[in-house]
Amino acid sequence: DIVMTQSPLSLPVTPGEPASISCRSSQSVLHYNGHNYLEWYLQKPGQSPQLLIYLSSYRVSGVPDRFSGSGSGTEFKLEISRVEAEDVGVYYCMQALQTPRTFGPGTKVEIK
Amino acid sequence: QLVESGGDFVKPGGSLRLSCSGPGFTLDNAWVSWVRQAPGKGLEWLGLIKSNSVGGATDFAAPVKGRFSISRDDSKNTVFLHMNNLRTEDSALYYCATGPPCNNVVCLAGAGPSFDFWGRGTLVIVSS
Numbered sequence: 001d002i003v004m005t006q007s008p009l010s011l012p013v014t015p016g017e018p019a020s021i022s023c024r025s026s027q028s029v030l031h032y033n034g035h036n037y038l039e040w041y042l043q044k045p046g047q048s049p050q051l052l053i054y055l056s057s058y059r060v061s062g063v064p065d066r067f068s069g070s071g072s073g074t075e076f077k078l079e080i081s082r083v084e085a086e087d088v089g090v091y092y093c094m095q096a097l098q099t100p101r102t103f104g105p106g107t108k109v110e111i112k
Numbered sequence: 113q114l115v116e117s118g119g120d121f122v123k124p125g126g127s128l129r130l131s132c133s134g135p136g137f138t139l140d141n142a143w144v145s146w147v148r149q150a151p152g153k154g155l156e157w158l159g160l161i162k163s164n165s166v167g168g169a170t171d172f173a174a175p176v177k178g179r180f181s182i183s184r185d186d187s188k189n190t191v192f193l194h195m196n197n198l199r200t201e202d203s204a205l206y207y208c209a210t211g212p213p214c215n216n217v218v219c220l221a222g223a224g225p226s227f228d229f230w231g232r233g234t235l236v237i238v239s240s
Contacts, residue, residue, distance in 0.1 A: 001174070037222040041155075048207060048233060049147075049155060054226040055218070092155055099223045100173040101145070101157040 002027050002095045004104035012112040013083045021107045023076040023093035030073050037097035040069055040078045043106075044089040053078065054096075085111060113137045114208050119234030122198055130193040130234055132208030140186035141165060141213045143224040146193045148204035149233070156204075160224055161191060163214065176202075198238045205233040 003026040013019045029037045036056035041049040051060050053069035056076060066081040080087055088111055093104040114137065118130040132144060145160040159172035161182040170182045181194045191208060211225030219225050 031221050033218065033221050035218055035221070039226050041227070043155070048230040049209075049227070050230070051211075051226050051228050060228065090154075094155075094157075096222050096224070096226060099160065099171045101160075101223050103155045103157065106154045 001100055002029065002098065002102050004093055004095055004102050006091075006093060006104035006107050009105060009107055011107055011109045013080075013087075013109055014112050015085055016082050019080045019083050019087075019109065021078045021091050021093075021109075023071070023078070023104050025074045025076075025095050028073045029095045029097040031097060036072050036076070037095060038069075038071070038076050039094045039096050041092045041094060041103075042087075042089050043092065044086075047089075049092065052091075083109075083111075113229045114210065114231035116206060116208050116231040116234040119206065119236045121237045121239065123240055124198060124200055124238055126198050126238070127194070127196045128198065128236060130195070130206055130208075130236070132191045132193070132231060134189055134210075137189075137229065139184070139189050139191060139210070141215075142210045143214050144182075144184070144191040144208055144210045145224070145227065146180075146182065147207045147209055147227075148202075148236075149207070150201075150204040153204075158193070158206075162224070166214070166220075195236070198236075200238050200240075203236060203238045205235050207231055207233045 040053040043049040090106040146158040209227035211228040
């Protein structure tokens with residue numbers, strides 16, 4: 001199974017400032033078709049998870065453009081250019097290359 | 113857009129069937145996954161059922177393989193998670209999740225579509 005790790009696990013942020021979360025996979029999730037099968041989800045307090053980013057860098061329609069995903073192979077990053085109060089919650093990366101799909105442990109983002 | 117139901121309080125060793133329906137959302141061409149979240153913990157993918165158009169196969173994570181199964185009744189627009197031999201560690205909020213039809217080479221090369229749609233979850237408590 002592909003093991004996903006994230007850092008940091010807790011991220012206090014200041015509104016208006018940038019934030020970054022790293023995700024690493026134990027095996028490459030880069031397919032020979034050139035796509036990285038890596039997704040980012042946000043679970044806001046008391047809510048179901050919501051998809052933010054798929055195939056490493058494709059932002060879902062309706063997700064603010066302050067969110068961006070990057071990376072390839074085994075190293076990935078989710079960046080928020082300017083954090084807003086509504087961005088608090090737990091962010092999870094997930095590999096979508098093979099089953100069993102596996103999530104990272106989550107990064108809790110909260111306002112300082 | 114997805115609605116889970118069937119969660120309950122059950123004793124260890126018991127069984128339960130959860131349902132995932134899509135009022136206003138057609139599941140018949142969807143790959144549907146089940147994901148759970150124990151209280152205060154992270155997300156855990158449990159398994160999926162592919163659409164019947166690609167054979168309707170299922171796959172599961174190790175902790176539930178052999179105890180859980182997934183079936184679908186497209187006539188009722190519902191997917192089921194059948195849970196047997198439940199353990200206390202199976203206590204969690206169970207979500208179903210799905211995405212766009214997986215009918216292109218990029219999606220089929222991976223483990224199915226991204227989880228664009230989630231339900232609100234149904235709670236399972238396993239305790240004596």
